[in-house]
Amino acid sequence: MVFHKIDNLTSLALHMIPQATMWNLKWITLDHEKSMKPEDRVWLTLSDDIPLSKFFIWPLSVYFIWFICYYAINFKIALKRIRSRNYDNMLILYERQEWSRKMLHFLGKENVGIMFFLIHFNFFFWCHMFSIACYYSYVFHTFAIIFWLSWSVWNGASFYMDYFAKKYEASLQKMKDVEQDLKNESSENKKTKWTFLNKYELI
Helix, strand or coil, rough: CCCCHHHHHHHHHHHHHHHHHHHHHHHHHHHHHHHHHHHHHHCCCCCCCCCCHHHHHHHHHHHHHHHHHHHHHHHHHHHHHHCCCCCCCCCHHHCCCCHHHHHHHHHHHHHHHHHHHHHHHHHHHHHHHHHHHHHHCHHHHHHHHHHHHHHHHHHHHHHHHHHHHHHHHHHHHHHHHHHHHHHHHHHHHHHHHHHHHHHHHCC
């Protein structure tokens, strides 16, 4: 939540608005529409007894289809182009961070693609489990929204504290530099005056 950076606000909106929208649909709108006639309902009525298998078969199928396409483009078809033009993608983002770079190269540089898949799938899987918990628990879902929003506020506040502290330190340093320049200038003027007086034997 950094108000003067459009990238930060866009990222926050992309993550928080869908989560808040789904919370409203699941726990308010759909619950309200249960009391309405089927022809008057706007949203899909979801049943609470959806088998867990549906939460894994379809999402995992879609994920693997996506990853096959992603792997083919980023590791085979367009790899040289991406590197030469310095494009950003998830792999490059992982390689820039020390902790993830070590994990990517755990099996050697030739197996970076395999490690990337394992890391990314692990992240996807646990986030998916998190979303299932949100679907089944009102308390957990509400807590998740409050937690992420509070974290964004904390990160924004920390950024501003750091940002303004650095600006303040830079301002103090500039003031010290100006003060030092004025002292040096004053010292030079005195020295020049002393030399002038001495030269003409006025002292």
